[in-house]
Amino acid sequence: MSIEIRNVSKQFGDFQALRDINLHIDSGELIALLGPSGCGKTTLLRIIAGLESADQGSILFSGEDTTDVHVRERKVGFVFQHYALFRHMTVFENVAFGLRVKSRAQRPSEAQIKAKVHELLSLVQLDWLADRYPSQLSGGQRQRIALARALAVEPKVLLLDEPFGALDAKVRKELRRWLRRLHDELHVTSIFVTHDQEEALEVADRVVLMNKGQVEQAGTPQQVWDQPASPFVYGFLGDVNLFHGRAHEGLLHLEGVSIVTPEHAAAQDAQAYAYVRPHDLEVERWQPGATGIVAKLERAIVVGPIARLELQPEDAQVPSGHDPLIEAQIPAERFRELAFKEGERLVLSPRKARVFLK
Numbered sequence: 001m002s003i004e005i006r007n008v009s010k011q012f013g014d015f016q017a018l019r020d021i022n023l024h025i026d027s028g029e030l031i032a033l034l035g036p037s038g039c040g041k042t043t044l045l046r047i048i049a050g051l052e053s054a055d056q057g058s059i060l061f062s063g064e065d066t067t068d069v070h071v072r073e074r075k076v077g078f079v080f081q082h083y084a085l086f087r088h089m090t091v092f093e094n095v096a097f098g099l100r101v102k103s104r105a106q107r108p109s110e111a112q113i114k115a116k117v118h119e120l121l122s123l124v125q126l127d128w129l130a131d132r133y134p135s136q137l138s139g140g141q142r143q144r145i146a147l148a149r150a151l152a153v154e155p156k157v158l159l160l161d162e163p164f165g166a167l168d169a170k171v172r173k174e175l176r177r178w179l180r181r182l183h184d185e186l187h188v189t190s191i192f193v194t195h196d197q198e199e200a201l202e203v204a205d206r207v208v209l210m211n212k213g214q215v216e217q218a219g220t221p222q223q224v225w226d227q228p229a230s231p232f233v234y235g236f237l238g239d240v241n242l243f244h245g246r247a248h249e250g251l252l253h254l255e256g257v258s259i260v261t262p263e264h265a266a267a268q269d270a271q272a273y274a275y276v277r278p279h280d281l282e283v284e285r286w287q288p289g290a291t292g293i294v295a296k297l298e299r300a301i302v303v304g305p306i307a308r309l310e311l312q313p314e315d316a317q318v319p320s321g322h323d324p325l326i327e328a329q330i331p332a333e334r335f336r337e338l339a340f341k342e343g344e345r346l347v348l349s350p351r352k353a354r355v356f357l358k
Contacts, residue, residue, distance in 0.1 A: 008057030032204035077155030160192035247272035307335035
């Protein structure tokens with residue numbers, strides 16, 4: 001089922017939660033709504049579900065306006081952060097619940113319910129837990145049961161709100177892979193809300209980045225990572241260093257280094273800033289006459305194959321509210337080879353940068 005969100009806005013008192021949102025989701029697509037707390041992603045999910053109504057705009061399911069259709073009639077499955085399983089019911093009863101509460105005309109027979117529940121428990125690889133109670137399960141198992149329960153009613157749309165938010169990092173990673181495989185098997189149109197960029201980039205077909213009630217960018221994980229549409233997107237997706245300088249006729253001039261910026265060829269001594277990922281910084285030992293950003297190595301953290309370097313620039317012109325520290329990443333092998341010492345002067349050169357004019 002495809003979903004069309006047209007000109008949706010929502011206000012809570014003085015707070016504008018959503019501002020004129022337009023979005024198309026293809027049938028069978030897995031979409032991540034990504035952004036910081038308060039950006040409007042959960043409000044948008046609840047409006048799609050019918051749990052919340054928009055102040056203006058409309059929601060279409062496969063071309064049909066469902067804006068005023070009751071949540072029960074939308075054929076939507078939900079999975080929330082805190083499982084919301086019934087504690088007094090077994091795993092089997094939890095999954096069967098949605099089927100049992102259907103109207104008599106639509107309710108399957110007891111034999112059909114039993115077969116369906118066991119099929120779903122096999123799908124989430126927990127068939128052996130049918131007689132247990134939620135309190136006897138781990139967090140990851142409870143979340144998989146919650147997903148099986150949501151799928152029991154054969155939803156046209158699956159909505160997940162921070163589905164792995166309450167789980168530890170290792171379990172989250174396992175469930176992310178598992179959700180992606182499950183989606184590839186079922187092809188249910190799915191939308192999940194997260195503030196974890198790694199989760200969104202790893203699982204989703206498309207990522208919709210939201211900020212202050214608006215869509216900043218929508219695209220494949222590769223597109224939003226490689227071609228961020230705004231400073232917000234660049235800053236939100238992974239670690240990044242921010243440098244301030246001036247752009248003039250296709251060149252950005254920073255302290256000690258110039259970066260070619262053909263996209264700003266028309267700029268005339270304009271204030272600008274450059275975003276550089278830590279792994280896009282070339283790091284060398286400082287020598288007299290070296291060109292680049294001179295910085296003192298404050299701290300080196302070597303974990304596995306990567307050495308993370310925290311550096312204090314010597315001539316930093318840092319606006320208030322910004323951390324002057326620069327972070328660079330180099331292979332651990334190269335770090336050991338060069339034998340950098342904390343307190344030493346190094347010189348940095350950006351290999352790649354994304355420049356925005358102020």
